[in-house]
Every structure is written in structure tokens, then in C-alpha cells.
Amino acid sequence: MKFTRLAAVPLIALALTVPLGLMARADGDALPGAPSAEQVTTSKLVYGLLSDSRYAYRPRPLDATMSAEIFDHYLEALDGGKLFFTASDIARFRAYEKGMGESVRSGNLEPAYTIFALYKQRVADRVGYARELLKQDIFQFTGDDRWEYDREDAAWATDAAALDGLWKQSVRNDWLRLKLAGKKPDEIRKTLDRRYLNLANSVAALDQEDAFQSFLNAYTSTVDPHTDYMNPRTAKLFTQSMSLSLEGIGAQLQKQDDVVVIRELIAGGPAAISGKFKPGDRIIAVGQGTSGAMEDVVGWRLDDVVEKIKGPKDTQVRLDVVPGEAALDSKPTRIVLTRARVKLEEQAAKSEIITLPAPASGGVDKRIGVIKLPAFYQDFEGRRTRNGEYTSATRDVSRLLEQFRTDGVDGVVLDLRNNGGGSLNEAIELTGLFIDKGPVVQVRESGGRVSVEGDRTPGVSWDGPLAVLINRSSASASEIFAGAIQDYGRGLVIGETSFGKGTVQNIVPLDRWPANEGDRYGHVKLTIAQFFLPGGSSTQNKGVVPDIAFPVTVDASEFGESTYDNALEWRQIAAVPHQRYGDFAPLLPKLEALHAARVKQDKEFQWWTADVAEFRAEREKKYVSLNEAERRAERDRDAAKRERRQEERKALGLALDPLADTNDDGLQASERDIAEDAAREKAAEKRPDPLLRESAAILADAVRLLNNDRQLSAQVLPASTGPGVWAQ
Incomplete structure (x- = not known):
């Protein structure tokens, strides 16, 4: 793929890779086998750009060495703590190792998606095991056991039984922390069961776009530590962070269980000026303009909800809001706001x-x-x-x-x-x-x-x-x-x-x-x-x-x-x-x-x-x-x-x-x-x-x-x- 000389674009000097954390999408489902046409084109474009010495500072050939590095980086992105895959899983994946470079070059992403699909299954398996542990009588803490949390240099667990042992100690540590904080057994069990279920639901909803972005970044990170691929949404968030401004309602949002909650109101933003919001309020539905359909956003990923709430200044958005102290099924209050450009003064x-x-x-x-x-x-x-x-x-x-x-x-x-x-x-x-x-x-x-x-x-x-x-x-x-x-x-x-x-x-x-x-x-x-x-x-x-x-x-x-x-x-x-x-x-x-x-x-x-x-x-x-x-x-x-x-x-x-x-x-x-x-x-x-x-x-x-x-x-x-x- 040929490129014309790059036009002048902003030079940046960032310390670390832009975080592209895997998050669940509201419409996530099982990964389809074939990549989309856009993903195939994107993969080829990224390869063409990074392999061209006119643009990349240190271009590298997509040879066997680089393919092996892509393979390792992809596994690290999915399971850096080595808590989901077993050594036998890794052995199965080895069949794809030599072809990772060609997968990027040709846009043949099925190997990456196959690994990703098994990752989702392994997370479901592990979470299921963790939730079952909460029902067992394993929470006595009198021996010499310990939780070895740093597994960066550890070997992959030999089999599921070995993973069981790791997860047992991890769950016990979670339980002990809550016990030391004064929580009672029933409360601890409820908190941890919800925590593990949220993890399972989040990963289960990961989709092809998440797998694609993670795989492409496994490739870009082999070129050098600070080269990244950003999908359109991530790129938009990056631009917002650099400009210290956004167009929206002026509220910092956070996901809590299945609901998006207001964490903080930004001074001078429409939400703060309205006087109708407070931290802890939960947003359960969003509608566009004065008459657009209200969409139930419970269970959605955070950035999908943010995308619905943000929009061009001087346009309107309607929010159905339930106070933090009220039951989630309480009748919501509908609030209409006019979006504005909001300066992120705190940053x-x-x-x-x-x-x-x-x-x-x-x-x-x-x-x-x-x-x-x-x-x-x-x-x-x-x-x-x-x-x-x-x-x-x-x-x-x-x-x-x-x-x-x-x-x-x-x-x-x-x-x-x-x-x-x-x-x-x-x-x-x-x-x-x-x-x-x-x-x-x-x-x-x-x-x-x-x-x-x-x-x-x-x-x-x-x-x-x-x-x-x-x-x-x-x-x-x-x-x-x-x-x-x-x-x-x-x-x-x-x-x-x-x-x-x-x-x-x-x-x-x-x-x-x-x-x-x-x-x-x-x-x-x-x-x-x-x-x-x-x-x-x-x-x-x-x-x-x-x-x-x-x-x-x-x-x-x-x-x-x-x-x-x-x-x-x-x-x-x-x-x-x-x-x-x-x-x-x-x-x-x-x-x-x-x-x-x-x-x-x-x-x-x-x-x-x-x-x-x-x-x-x-x-x-x-x-x-x-x-x-x-x-x-x-x-x-x-x-x-x-x-x-x-x-x-x-x-x-x-x-x-x-x-x-x-x-x-x-x-x-x-x-x-x-x-x-x-x-x-x-x-x-x-x-x-x-x-x-x-x-x-x-x-x-x-x-x-x-x-x-x-x-x-x-x-x-x-x-x-x-x-x-x-x-x-």
C-alpha cells in the first residue's frame, strides 16, 4: 500500500501508551469469525504506515521474530497476570505464532479472534469457579498461605487445577481484605459475588472491535513502545484530553454495577448550572433533542453512554435520572439540558x-x-x-x-x-x-x-x-x-x-x-x-x-x-x-x-x-x-x-x-x-x-x-x- 508524504499534523511527546483498555460494549456478542471490510483495510493501512521508512522512525520487517513478539504482546494484553490461560492453551495458540505478522499484513484476523474468543470463555470459567468458592468453607486464615500477586515472570499454569489454586488464593485475599475492613461474611460474599459477576459480564460483552484494537496494538507495540493504534472513538477521546474541553453536559461519569453514575459536576457546565444533579445520581435513559426516543442505557458500557450524552453545543439532550439514595426501579426524573463547550479546568x-x-x-x-x-x-x-x-x-x-x-x-x-x-x-x-x-x-x-x-x-x-x-x-x-x-x-x-x-x-x-x-x-x-x-x-x-x-x-x-x-x-x-x-x-x-x-x-x-x-x-x-x-x-x-x-x-x-x-x-x-x-x-x-x-x-x-x-x-x-x- 502506497502513501503520500504526511501533511503537517500535531507533534506529541507522550510518556506512555494511550490506554486502550478492553471494555464491554452494550451490544457485545460472540465474536464473528470474519473481520469487517473496515478492519481488513485498517490492518493493511497500519502495516503500510509502520513498515515505511519515510514515516516510521524505526520500521521493522514483519519476519518470524516480529511475529513471535506480536504473539507475546497479544497474550500479555489479554492475560498479563497469567490467570486465565493454561500452558495447554498457549501450546494450542503456537500454531498461529509464526503467522501473526502475515495476519496484520493481509488483514486475516481470524487467528486473533480465535484466541480472543477462548479468552472470553476462560474468563467465564474462572469467574464461575471464583463464585463457587464463595459458597465453600475456605475462609480461615491461620496458616502460612500467601497470595503471590506478581505473576509477570511466572510460568503459565500447567492446567485448570493449577489455575484453581491461584484463584483460590486470590479470592481468599479479596475476602480477607474485606474482613479486615470490618465486613461480615454475608456482606463479603455479596460484594465479591457481584464483583466477579461484573467481571464476567464485562468480558462476555467484548466484541470484535475490542479484539481488533487489542490485536493491532500488539503489533504497533512491537515497533516501539509508544506507537499505538486508536480507533475512531479512542482518537476522539485523545483529542478531548489534549484540548481540555468537550461539548456535552459537564459531568464526570462512572460505571457502578450496571448503571452509569455521576461522580462529579464540572464547574460552569450545563449540569452544574442547572442545579438538578448531585454526585451519585444514576442515569438510566438518554434521549436526543426534545422528541427523540428515550434509550434505556442500563447495562451499557460507560463510553457508549458518554457518546449518547455528549454532542454539539447548543443541542439538547434528555436524561432520566434516579437519585443515588433511591431504589433503582424508582420513578426517574426527566431533565433536559442544552449542551455547551465545557472547559476541563481541573486538568x-x-x-x-x-x-x-x-x-x-x-x-x-x-x-x-x-x-x-x-x-x-x-x-x-x-x-x-x-x-x-x-x-x-x-x-x-x-x-x-x-x-x-x-x-x-x-x-x-x-x-x-x-x-x-x-x-x-x-x-x-x-x-x-x-x-x-x-x-x-x-x-x-x-x-x-x-x-x-x-x-x-x-x-x-x-x-x-x-x-x-x-x-x-x-x-x-x-x-x-x-x-x-x-x-x-x-x-x-x-x-x-x-x-x-x-x-x-x-x-x-x-x-x-x-x-x-x-x-x-x-x-x-x-x-x-x-x-x-x-x-x-x-x-x-x-x-x-x-x-x-x-x-x-x-x-x-x-x-x-x-x-x-x-x-x-x-x-x-x-x-x-x-x-x-x-x-x-x-x-x-x-x-x-x-x-x-x-x-x-x-x-x-x-x-x-x-x-x-x-x-x-x-x-x-x-x-x-x-x-x-x-x-x-x-x-x-x-x-x-x-x-x-x-x-x-x-x-x-x-x-x-x-x-x-x-x-x-x-x-x-x-x-x-x-x-x-x-x-x-x-x-x-x-x-x-x-x-x-x-x-x-x-x-x-x-x-x-x-x-x-x-x-x-x-x-x-x-x-x-x-x-x-x-x-x-
């Missing part, structure tokens, strides 16, 4: 100011502005069509910096923890807020051609002290920004070594080649280049190493680019000329010493460090005990520790932990009271954050040191008159 950049008291040796308090940026978002379509009115991470951060200048803060910390990336253009423009023109990223294409992208706009939005806070989940666009700031000597980088994703993707709509006016074939998020920092180093695999390091929360062997077996290797190319505003090397030992001395006295930082060490030790075990006395003792120790810390917070005048009284309730998210769970989620956002405060303190230390020591300042910031002149 946008936010700011706060941290005041740090002067040290005992003298001086003045320092006020450090903090900007939390969860993603490098941009409304691609809005930028193209709305005459300059579009959502942009850089624009939002610029407005916050302007407010900081008005407030007279002494420095700024940009918090990029857990920021997985987003728009490459936003990373470049955001860097431009802090440097006065210059290269930000070098982009190397598959043929070896290197282009330099940078800030071409003179002037800055913030020319004062700057720090960037990162962790292992800071990836891609976050790494471009943090790495560029480090290369320029423009600010301090604090935290953990970042994820290590140094590749760039394009979103490619597949409908462009068949000249189709609709949206039938979906999109491919395609790796097209590798990026390098101005200094020539790639962040690939190695990540950005902080100037001041905090304790490691997760090891590089467990999470990050280095854990992918087919990740690109680290490389280095020639540097491009760029200004160095400062050199923090002479300052770092002094900052390290002050940091070490301070955290020895910082209870919250010490608690966090201890919790990290405990968490990592528990992860190393890869199992939990099924001895009730042992588990109860652990639970009591944890509760006592939280209570003791809360008392210490009171004595020291520290902010209290709003979740200090929260114990493991043994429930899944869909089993909790939604309103209470949403409130707990909000409370978690207000928990003390010792890492953020310590980052602000480190920046304040740097400001004081440079202000008070002219010789040191001359070393760190030699004769600079541009951004980075911290000494005042």
Missing part, C-alpha cells in the same frame, strides 16, 4: 505561593510561587480554526507568571511531577517563557536529518529564580523542558531521574488515504523522530538527572523507558550553540548540605522517606500473607503510625493529613459510595506535600546564597544580564 495549570520563614541566622521571608502543570496540553483544532482562541499550557502558565510578578514572589517552582508529556510545540513555547530566544530541542528523523526547534520570540515572561521539580513519571515533553532548562543553566532541576522517553510521535488519521470523508479507520500515534537536547544528549532511556536528588520512589528496573525490551538506545549528537545563563555546579554542594540538614529536622520529609522505603520493600516481596493475625497486626501498626503522626502534626503546628483516618476498605472504586469516594479524592489533593515545600526551600536557599556571596554569584552567574540573574 489545567494551577498556582499557589509558599512562604518560607527566614533562617535563624537572619534575613527575610521568601515567597516562592508554585505552578503545577499536569500535562503539556493544547487544543490543536482550536489553534488551527479559532483565530487565536485556543487552550494552551504555555498561555496558562504565562498568565500565572504574570500574576506572580504582580505578587512579587522571590522565585518560581514549576512542578512537573507525573506530567507524562503532550504537545512538543507546547514544550518549546513553555521553555521560551524563561529564555530569550534559542534552540530548545533537536529532532532527528529516521534518515538522520536533524532539525532544530526553538524559541524565536525575544523576551521572557519570568527572568527570576527558577526550579523544575520532576519524578520518575515526568516524561517526554516534561523531559524536553527540564533538560533544556538544565542545558541553559537557567534553573535548578530537583527530584528524581525522569522516565527516559526521548521520542516524538505524530497523530496520523488513516482515513486520508482511502479518501474517506467519514472517520472509519481511526488514527495511529506514530513514532517519527528522536529528540535531543541543545547540548546534544538524548533523554532516551537515561532521562533527565536532577541537580538535587530526592530518594527514589520507583527503581528504573520497575518503571520507565528502560523497562521496555524494544526501547531505542541512548544516543548523543553534536550540541547546537545556545546561551548558558549560569553554571550551578559551584552552588550544588552548599545546597545539598543545607537540604540534608533541613530534612533531618523535617518530620514530614522523614515520614515520606520512610514510607518510600517501606513501599519498595513490600514491592520486592511480590506477595501478601493470608494469615489474618499477621495482616491485622500490619493494619493496626499502620493505623497507629498514622494516628501518631497526626498527633505530632498537631504538636508541631503542621497541617493535618485529611486521609489519616482512612484504612483499606477492600473495595474497588466502582463498589464505593461515589459521592464519598469523590470527596476522598478531593481531600487527597490537600494532603501535605513535603517534596514541594522542600523544593521551594532549596530554591530559596539558592536565592539567599547568591544574594549574600558575590564571589559565588560571579561563579554561578558570570556577568549575565539576561534571564537567570538571581542575585538582586
